[in-house]
Amino acid sequence: MSQHEIALKINGETCTARVPARLTLVDFLRETLNLTGTHTGCEHGVCGACTVLLDGQPVRSCLIFAVQAAGCEVVTVEGLAPDAVGMSVLQDSFCEEHALQCGFCTPGMLLSAHALLQNNSAPSEEDIREAIGGNLCRCTGYKQIVQAIALAAQRLSVANAPTADLPKRP
Amino acid sequence: MTADAPTGFRYIGRRRRPKEDRRFVVGAGRYAADVMLPGMLHVALVISPHPAARITRIDATAALKLPGVRAVVAGDELAQATEPVFTGLDLPKMKRYPLAPGVVRYVGEWVAVVVAKTRALAEDAAELVEVEYEPLPHVIDPEAAMAPNAPPVHADHGSNVFYRRRFVWGAVDADFGAAPHTIAYRARWHRSATVPIETFGVLARWNPATQLLDVWASIQMPKFPDNLARALRLPGSAVRVHFDVDVGGSYGVKRGLKHSIVVGYLTRKLGAPVRLIEDRLDNMRGGDAHGPDRIFDVEMAFGDGGLVRAMKMRAIDDVGAYAGRAPLQLGKPVGAIVGPYRIRSVAYEPISVSTNKTPEEAVRGFGQSPTNFAIETGMDLIARKLGVDRVELRRRNLIRKDEFPYTIPSGSTYDSGDYHAVLDKVLVAADWNALMRRRDAARAAGRLAGVGLSCCLEPSGGNAAFEPLLNPKNETTTWMEGCHVKIDLTGAVVAAMGTSSSGQGHETLVSTVVGEMLERDPETIRVVHADSLGALPSNSPVGSRMAIMLGGAAAGAARKVKSQLIAIGAHNLDAAPEACVYADGAVALATDPARRLSWTQLVEIAHRKFHLLPPGMEPGLQATHVWEVPTGGALPTADGRVQMYPCYAFEAHVVYAEVDRVTGQTALRAYFVGHDCGVMINPDIVHGMTYGGIAHGIGAALYERFHYDGNGQLLGGSFMDYLIPSSHEVPDITIVDHCTPSPLTTFGQKGSGEAGYLGAPAAIASAVNDALAPLGLHIASLPMTVAALGDLLATKDRAK
Structure with a gap:
């Protein structure tokens, strides 16, 4: 399994990682970055539990590989609040x-x-x-x-x- | 009894943000899959592609050669090391193990598990496990399975019938003989389930130093820790289930005992934490979480005015390949077998049949929603036969307000209700006559339009009376719930419950009732989920029971703490407790309120000033309350009469639907429900569950089905083919509340966790049949999918 260096912005912070080609974005967020607010419900793009914003657009993070998000800006539920203690x-x-x-x-x-x-x-x-x-x-x-x-x-x-x-x- | 929400409560019944919501909206829920431990191993499944086969060879050589693969375990090894999975019926010859030892009995049954460093690796390796099978004859149709020569699902059991008994309550034959009219019909409820968006997941870690198995699971199952310990041959004290795991929906089905046995065994074998998270296909195919699959054959006997005197109901339930708790779902409806109607005699014949399908599990309502659909189908058919208005027919049959408490033929007593008032309220809110005009205008424009109606009960309070009813060797009559309440030295209140929650808002429930009892702001009350070693005896949120049972347990514990506070105050005021009043956490002399001890003073005395404590009182401020289900505790009579659940909520649904004449697609255009579940602890929570229950019922009525072909293959296994209603399919729903308090509960509350789901399928079927009536068509089979209705409409086209 080939590995790839990626750099992307997640909830406003730049993040670099080395990931397997087949790692989905949702698994990258959850398992690698421990951003467990994003959930997996079906892993075939229907239920929407894994929805994140990719360059401002809502997308299914189970249908995207982490490498495809390289250079993009990702927002998860952890990034919606204005600060660490508040709510939007x-x-x-x-x-x-x-x-x-x-x-x-x-x-x-x-x-x-x-x-x-x-x-x-x-x-x-x-x-x-x-x-x-x-x-x-x-x-x-x-x-x-x-x-x-x-x-x-x-x-x-x-x-x-x-x-x-x-x-x-x- | 009052029709309006009772006054006099400080917090109960008032709008209040649920305590749980904040952590979920910021992404800080903690579900089973969110718990990750260092060195954790992952499980992938090897499953049977055959509906019935003997396993002749398993070769894991190639799988084990993959770097990162730690183990491959198959059925024989696990069966040697564990006890069979819990069975609800008396079936000593039907053994059920998590991994099939020797014989597989449905497509998707687990044959082996592969454990590896990542889930992806485990899945790669699972594909390399070679399994050879010798196919055996199989049976898919439940009626065919009942034939004497049918292929046996469990050869040792000797028959595919797991359970069969004909109960007769009252003079059924005489009532049928005397009645001027009868009808006979079949109603079919096909296999669907609750299908939560979170699949089942479990993580287990064995610690050899402490000899303790820690388990984090998305579980909603009575006696789960005990069942797991027994299966793993461990004492209960060696299994610690963490009930603070958030469960991502369940509605009955999250009973992953077999999953948990597997990871419990593997973590002990491998010395590392092991987790098993179902993917969606795992969940639908081999998660053993399908719901009731029923064929009802019903006869009703009634008078000229449509008053139903007697009913005969035979209910065949296809439980699939193994019997867990699911067959007991034929027993629970005994407690409301006549619905909300004054039917005076009943013959009920539940038949539990095994086929080569995925096993059934408990689903919201525990068999009540299909039964309600079967009863309501009859009420509409009688109305049609006699030419009586459907509403009027129900009015004539509904139990009247002045008849409560009302005992039905099968021995259960309904606690309270005002069914006519609820029905009238929803008819007004829906403007029934306007809906009829809307329907007629649509028909005049050439469309198929119908108005539907259903009335039904939600038995609530959840005990296990169906266990001894369907299995005389099981003498379980206790179905308790417990809560612990304490006030710490800082004066803060903490309540501990003993199960996990799957969206029901139990922290809000407990904090509200404890706040009510102690007159403290619920906002300040912390509610924790004790783990199974620290928890009081509890039975989990099943059977719409927690408002009643956990609410009652929390109130009971808080009442004891309050009496301790009063006793401390009275002692220090040199007065008798009866001479004191408790208000806002302070204790004062009734005759001289200026003489008082504040909350802070009372707490100080309890925790630090033993010399000021009343003699004999325990220091600290804490109490537990464990209580039995009200009206529970008795075994069934010899003829099968039993008090099932204690409290009975009522709902009346009105729905307007149009069916596309060409495609057969049904659209719900208006939806109203009148609902009486007694005193609501938190109205937003009750309403939310009711909306959601209706959405779930819409799925069961129109879209959702686990469909099998004749070869035993599940035709589906994804959300592309198992269709859960989205925001487009669920119309705007209007709830009309009514309140008839229960005389059996602490605050007059009844249960509501199954609300909506219990009446929606019947109401939608009523609407669709009203729409089809001008064509002379009728359907009594759910789900009424596009395909089913399209085919039915096509028969009419062909006949032209």
Whole structure:
């Protein structure tokens, strides 16, 4: 198995590693870098639990080899919060709406939603359902997830950073 | 009893962010696959490609030559070193081992495991293991398997019937003889499951110095540590299961006992930590986590007005190649065998049949959702036969509010309910008449449109009464849950529960009820999952039991601590405890509230000032409470009457659906559910589980099936062919709450973990059949896939 030197940016930090050609990006993140917030649910690109941002776009990290991410910028769930102790508005909104149960699909769901909100500041319910259409959740039936993303959009339209005065759910 | 949420609670029933959510949204959940130990080895599986075969040779030479491969272990070696896997029924001749010793009985059955330094290496090596088989006759169809000359799945057992008994409760024959009308029908529930997004995973580490096996597993299984220790021939004190592992969904199926036996054996053999994480194909094919696969043959006898007097139900369940706990899923529905209806006599014949398929495991509702579907199919058929409105028919049959507590023919007593009120509420919320107009307008425009309805029960509280019912040698009547509550020297409250959680929000549950009892902010209360050596006796979150049982255990322990606080206060106020009041953590004289001891003072006395403690009181502030399921504890009667679960939640579903006349695709356009699970501890959690249960029910009704061909091959094994509903298939759902408190529980709560799933398949089938009715078509087989409905519609086209 051939080995390759790669350099990429992960959650804002430059990272270099020597990896086997067949190592998937998700295994690289989880097993090599111990970034275990990214989960594997199917390893064939359907469930979306392994979703990360690659140069800003949500992708399935189980369908990409680590070597293919060389030179790219990767964002995982560990990189969504503004700092080590806080939460992003979206993450906080997931808590506010209880948009999760077992939490296993949540990181992928958050990254798909994050990408949506980067491009669409006022998504309709249909836009939200479309954006998370590739992220399977077995616990929630999606309703509270849709509500959380709508709440985050509403909050972000008020302020671009988390504050103590975020709108609460009615 | 009140229809509104009870008042008077400080924290219960109020909106509150679940305690668990924050760690999950920042990616700090800790699942089984996230626990990684230095030197950890990885397992890959060698599986059977045959539905039935004798293993004639296994050659691992090439596999063992690969650098990094540590071991290849097959069935004979493991069977020598371990006890067979737990079986729920009385089947002494049916032995089940994690790795097949000698004979394989389904496609996907584990034949050998390969252990290597990485999972990729292990998989490479698994492909190099040569196994030769001599194929044996197999049987796939459960009814064919019941024939006397059918190929035996377990030759030693002598038959493919694992269990069969005909229960008769009440004057069934007389009621049938006297009734002016009867119907007979078949309802088919094909094999699906809960299929969590996290597959099963387990890591084990044997420490020879301490003689202790540490286990981190994504487990949701009653008595898992005991079963694992017994299988590995270890004392329970040598197995430490870490229940603080987050479980990525389960809904019943995460019972990886065989996986855990394998890694438990391997870590002792190899002296290194060993982990086994299923990939999706492993999970679907050989994870032994399929759900009920049932054929119901039902007869109902009823009067001119549609009042159902008697029912005969035969339920054949295809449990696959081995019987674990799954066949007991034929027993649980005995506790709600008449659904929410006043049916006065019942004959019930559960038949558990073995075939050459992947074994079945417990699935959300433990057999209740298929049974509810079978009952509700009959209610719609009766309405159609008599020309009575479906809603009216149910109103006539529903147990009335003034009849509770209500004992059904099979011996279980329903605790409380107001079914008519819940039904009325959901009909108003859905605007039933408007839905009918919408349906009629769609039909006028040439579309197939239907409105569906279902009413059903969610038995909750989870005991094991079905064990002695289906296996007289098993006298289990205890099904306890425990909790430990303490206040430390700093005045902080910590509660310990004794199982893992798979998304149910138990930390929120426990902190809320302990906060309620002690009048402390739940935010400040820490809840931990004790490991199995430190845990109190507990039975895990099965049978919609934790709000009732863990909630009751936590409240009971907190109540004891509170009485200690009161006793300390009273002693130091020179008063009797009855003369004192407890408020916000302080104890004061009732007649002179200015004379009081604060929380801090009480805690100080308990921990440091023995001289101020009441005589005979233990120092420190801590208490445990372990309790039995309310109404539990009795064996079944000789004729099989038994109190199954204690509490009965009720739900009424209304759904509007359209079926594409050409493709057979069903779209759900509106969904409403009326739900009464008594007092909700945390409404967001209850609602979330109900939405999710409905989504799961949509899958069972329309998409999900483990399909086998005649050669015993599983046609699928990925999310490309086993279709879980996405955000596109699950419509916006409206829940209408109602509250009839249970008289049996601490706060009036009932269970809700299976909510939604129990009634959704029946309601969707009702809607699809309403849509098909103008064509004269009917379907009583789930899932109603595009293929199934397309074929059915095509028969109509051909007939034209």
